[in-house]
Amino acid sequence: MQTEIEVLLSLVTRLPDRRSQGRAIRSWEVVPDTTLNMKLPILLLLCFVSSVAAGKNWAMLFTGAHDWENYSTHSNLCHAYHVLHKAGIPDERIVVVMYNDIADNPLNPFPGKLFNNYNNTDVYRGTPMDYTGKEVTADLVLAVLKGDKATVKNLIGREGKVVDSGPKDNVFVAVSDHGAPGVLLMPDRLMHAKELNAALRYMHSNKKFANLIFYLESCESGSMFKNLPKNVYALTAAGKDTDAYMNYCFDPKIKGICIGGQFSTAWIENSGRVDLNTFTFRQQATAIEKHVNRSHPLIFGDHSLLDRPLIDFFGSRSRAKRILTFTDLPHTPQGSNAHTAPFHSMELTLLKRQIEKNPSDIELRLKLSQLQKLRSVVDRFYALAVRHVYMFGSSTNIHKILTVNNEPIGNWDCYEAAVNAVSASCNGLVQHRKVQGYFLSRLSVLVNICNRETGPDVVGGVRVASKATALCR
Template sequence: MMKAPCILFLCLVGTTFAFPEHLFGSRQFADPDPVVKHWALLVAGSNGWYNYRHQADICHAYQILHKHGIPDEQIVVMMYDDIANNEENPNKGVIINKPNGPNVYPGVPKDYTAEDVTPENFLALLQGEKPQSCNMCSGKTLKSDSNDHVFVYFADHGATDLIAFPDGELEKDDLMKVLKKMHRQQKFGKLVFYLEACESGSMFDGMSKDLNIFATTAANPDESSWGYYCNNSMDNCLGDEYSIHWMEDSDVEDLSTETLDKQFHIVKQETKKSHPQEYGNLTMSSATVNQYQASQGGEMHIMKDVLVREQTPISELDFVPSREVEMTMLYRRLMKTTHPTDRDAILKKIMVLAQTQRNIIQTMRSIIMSVTSDPEAVEAHLQRPEQLRVVDSVCYHSAVKLFSDTCFRLGQNDYAMGIIYAFANMCNENVPQDRILNAIKNVC
């Protein structure tokens, strides 16, 4: 059931943070296979000011890989690129991933931006194929082969068995088909996938261990992921909880000795609001992190006398459920604004957003009522089960796609993504697919 947005009062806490760029020291990575190349695909699947955190995460991830020696020609970055110079950004040209943190935007490749950030392009680039669209893109793809290691990091909104892009969605079945095809065609030796999204565990739940893929996710298949570093003067979440923990760990750890398993368990322990998961070939987690987040022979940036990672002070106000970020931040901005004109403008945004959210709920209710006249069945379909697994994926994804195309574009409305589980409920209860699709057409 959809929850009403929370009103949170802002208490600013002044803190000073240091980026590990000053933690310089050198050592050489030892890669077990001298012919291995390391490739990376970094994707922020959202746009808009209140999705700031996704592009901030991706920019930070790029800085980690770049400083650890992976050349730009082996890193492909997809992000809408509408945050650094956004009219609401108080520091033009600057993206930070924590309060008072460094600018992580400089140097980030603009390989695929704006309309080129699509699920079709993502799947093509992953396979080393020509992009489906290239308005102002670099044309770079992953040219990995059977010896190479591939690191994929994706940050955005998600729902059961799908993740979002600015103007589209990627279904679990389509991702799995491509990963299996890549394995058959020997497009990688080993692949590691870090996924930041709500219900992100659903994308890899049940994945075969035979694909030589190790995946970790921000959340299990049934829960939200959380915005992080949300208590700041920008009235925005600067990162995502799971993502911040793996990246701040990679900032300071000796990646030539730390294993993927150790990093996962550090992240799992430090992530308080969701439950990070691991999937696929878990034996791969015994490999060192540098085999995916660094280049063979790359320099390690770490100060030898640093024994533990600096802990950043946080409060409960630093956490916000992903789908409540926009409304929560608008309320926080309202609470500290005294100028009447500014208050009126913020109130107007709150009212428009609240009405949109009410419309989403009412639209879904109307669709369900068009399918069944049983009041108990209507309420049952509007409730999310504790452990939701899609039984009829064709029915579910057909309904989700039509809903996104005709009712509320999911890639641009994360709140709508929070209620599409109702389609899984109906499909799982054997409601005919045609009846569901006709109801969507009639209501929207």
């Protein structure tokens, strides 16, 4: 017996074929000239077949960064939400995960608002906050991505929105966060590249998407993807051992921080300026690469998706011509060095620039001194860990381990064990709002030790250093 779909398709195939000009089939073009009673049922059948075959678009936006210094990570994703929403993805298919402690932060001169560029247009209003505060954990993010409703409920004690996609759906994921070799920052711990890749492979094997595109902004983000499954394409803001950069760092109304991410604002603003129906991900990757002038974006996975138009993942063709009624995008020299700062050392970079302009400002110099003292605590932590492992090592070898920052991860098992030890015994310093970026930038020390030693030795060094560091607790 024919299925319902087969019956419908058999009716459609009897209609005149007018596809020779390469245009999409329109119902009013294929309906034969017959009675009204015949036209209406066929129109309905065609609509039904189209809706069954098309699939849906889903999006997930997440960050594990929080505290005032990470303003840009929240404003990036809020702005991204508005672009996707206006392009046609309904709210029930956009999941937003962020700590949500920036808009109403006491340091915010514009309470309840977030800006993502110099136009100072609020991107916070209207953005759904599906998971916030202590709900935001590494396990929660992975469960939401995999569409695991049971785990989400078990983790937070309530039902929550997930990427509930199916085999015909397209999924878009965008992240703006702190990172380090093979890890992303979450409030409870560091998420491993292994976990993220496993989640993507789970989605693929369980037919959770037709295609998936992943945009990742973090330092060392090029170290996060390996052996991606078919029909998955990822674009990272930085290489395996390079910083990502924040931008819009010179807003006179919001001093001392950057309000955008160079990679995030590149793709978001580009999406607002182009026709999503025709502009491809290959063209966007080229535009991003030109714009992101301080780091090294990398492409991973299925390159065939590069030739898909943005609208295939960003929304609905009927709403894609002009989505940027939300804000009039600026044309500013945001790519120039004066408007950017590394994710890992944003506050230090901006302080030094301020002091160059105001060398006699005692308050600025005091802030710089306090920040440098905190960074020295980080340096001492890693020095203690290395000294524990190499009690009788040569000073030359120890210096190399402490300073080289571009060795690829050779011993993943050791490194993952060491990172877990950091999350367990020194999460207080990992999450410290003033130096967390610097702390993460120096995880390369653990990469270097693990490339030479075994896991237990490195874990022991981390624990000894943690006990001697008050900020770890």
